[in-house]
Amino acid sequence: MSSTSTGPVVYMATFKTKPGRRADLLEALGPLVKCKFFEFVVAHDVYTSATVEGEPHTYVYTVQSPSKDPDTVVFYEYYANAEAFKLHGSNFNKLAPKKEVLAGLLAAPLKLEAYDLLAGKRMSLLSGHSLS
Numbered sequence: 053m054s055s056t057s058t059g060p061v062v063y064m065a066t067f068k069t070k071p072g073r074r075a076d077l078l079e080a081l082g083p084l085v086k087c088k089f090f091e092f093v094v095a096h097d098v099y100t101s102a103t104v105e106g107e108p109h110t111y112v113y114t115v116q117s118p119s120k121d122p123d124t125v126v127f128y129e130y131y132a133n134a135e136a137f138k139l140h141g142s143n144f145n146k147l148a149p150k151k152e153v154l155a156g157l158l159a160a161p162l163k164l165e166a167y168d169l170l171a172g173k174r175m176s177l178l179s180g181h182s183l184s
Contacts, residue, residue: 060111061137062167065127068160074122077157078115080149107143109136123159130169 069077107113109132118124131137148154154162 058133060169061131061134062169063127063129063131063137064165064167065129066163066165067125067127067158068163069123069125069157070159071123073157074117074125077125077154080153080157081115107136107140109133110140 067077110129111132112128112130114128116126116128118126129137129140131140
């Protein structure tokens, strides 16, 4: 399904940080990923939540870094529909760090890409927590 459909939409947002600034970026983005598992990011280099607080139709919202590129942070976002993505976008605009803060942390502009959802299965995101 494409991002213009009424069905599920998937986005990936990629942040390329200046060398060694990943932890600072994650801290600055903290309000965007408010959840009791946020501390998991710093300890285990991954964050995940079955739904994002206040966004019931955000089904998957994970934050990870490529194993060989710790200065890149990728958000994988799976929404029920385009309206759910719009809600997330409005929350992002309210909670995102100021542009000046991001400019001091990023080596390149944020890259946001829409993906067509071709197939998938229900997944366990963290031990004991799964999508329902």
